[in-house]
Amino acid sequence: MNVISFLQQTINLGPEIEADLTHIIVREQFPKNHILIRPGQYYRRLMFVEEGLIREHYLSMAGKDTTYRFHTEGSFVTADESFTDNQPSQYTFETLEDSVICSISHADFENILRQHPELEQLHILVMHQLIREMKERITALQFQTATERYESLLKSQPSIFQRVSLGHIASFLGISQETLSRIRSKR
Amino acid sequence: MNVISFLQQTINLGPEIEADLTHIIVREQFPKNHILIRPGQYYRRLMFVEEGLIREHYLSMAGKDTTYRFHTEGSFVTADESFTDNQPSQYTFETLEDSVICSISHADFENILRQHPELEQLHILVMHQLIREMKERITALQFQTATERYESLLKSQPSIFQRVSLGHIASFLGISQETLSRIRSKR
DNA sequence: CAGAGTCTTTGACAAAAGTCAAAAAGCAAT
DNA sequence: ATTGCTTTTTGACTTTTGTCAAAGACTCTG
DSSP states (O other): OOHHHHHHTTSOOOHHHHHHHHHHOEEEEEOTTOEEEOTTOOOOEEEEEEESEEEEEEEOTTOOEEEEEEEETTOEEOOHHHHHHOOOOSSEEEESSOEEEEEEEHHHHHHHHHHOTHHHHHHHHHHHHHHHHHHHHHHHHHHOOHHHHHHHHHHHOTTHHHHSOHHHHHHHHTSOHHHHHHHHHOO | OOHHHHHHTTSOOOHHHHHHHHHHOEEEEEOTTOEEEOTTOOOOEEEEEEESEEEEEEEOTTOOEEEEEEEETTOEEOOHHHHHHOOOOSSEEEESSOEEEEEEEHHHHHHHHHHOTHHHHHHHHHHHHHHHHHHHHHHHHHHOOHHHHHHHHHHHOTTHHHHSOHHHHHHHHTSOHHHHHHHHHTO
């Protein structure tokens, strides 16, 4: 699924917008296990995962690697600190599979929104979607047990378990790898 | 701090915007422990806490009451499901202190954004701020211990402890009241 | 200020999750 | 198939957190 058809699903882009977008979008291939963005790096591009899977993770001072989240095909991805605040990214972004990523620069993003204000709707829609997901995630982490969170994930994104190692999934769920392994063995 | 001066801090509202806003803003007083929004209710207004404190919380199926978050003076607040998706709210909003709340309807909000597109900037800024906070919160819940989360809160919002009961703070931190009490006694 | 009600702390115990270390399983490349 | 590497599981033990119950402290009201 490419970005433009993805956007078409939501609002009908006129042919000029489509042409303008095609102009500024850069499409790149990356191999599995490629680091896209490292902590400390400035990366002011809005990405869209056309194929593959990105893991966004965080290194604690103790050196522990914690998955903040996975981004699969059809997701928009930014290094928020960089893209919105022009600060260095705190997180690492790496591909876990061969991936195709489309992206546009922050400047082009601002320009196209200025030229086609209808797109603002879409922008806001994406942010609302994000906020909704984050809110669910917060409440899950706040008052569900590890087992409940595991089962939610199994229901909402079963394919993740075929695609990602359990260590990464465990840290995403906020538990240790061993605990996840034990939860899984009990069924 | 009233809404308009609050907004002035960020961008310079022209006098017409200011007049238009003044027109549509409703200012209300609520006593302590007043329920503003109950689960199941449709509430399509954007609120701004001018004075006081709102607690947003969730009732699990087990009947457990978990604080999703606190909204203090100078915060924008909505029942997201209602305001953005026109669905019934899942959360309860209640004042924990006598509060003054300004609000505008969803329709007025849309209209004023259409009439004064400069405001869109501000709208987006508020969402970015929110997303940043939520991301921090998620990582904290994912890989910090209860004690670390307690200490962050103590650092970032020390006044909360003077204003809110420990039971509510405990559920906000994702721990039981007793655990919070024990963390506190060890220092 | 007495008494009801709420909030907070404490104790004893149970359950959940983390840690460390080692074994087992899986995978890829020779 | 064998070797080396990574991932996953298992076991033994520790730490953290939760639960239940009761006691103490605090607050508000009549």
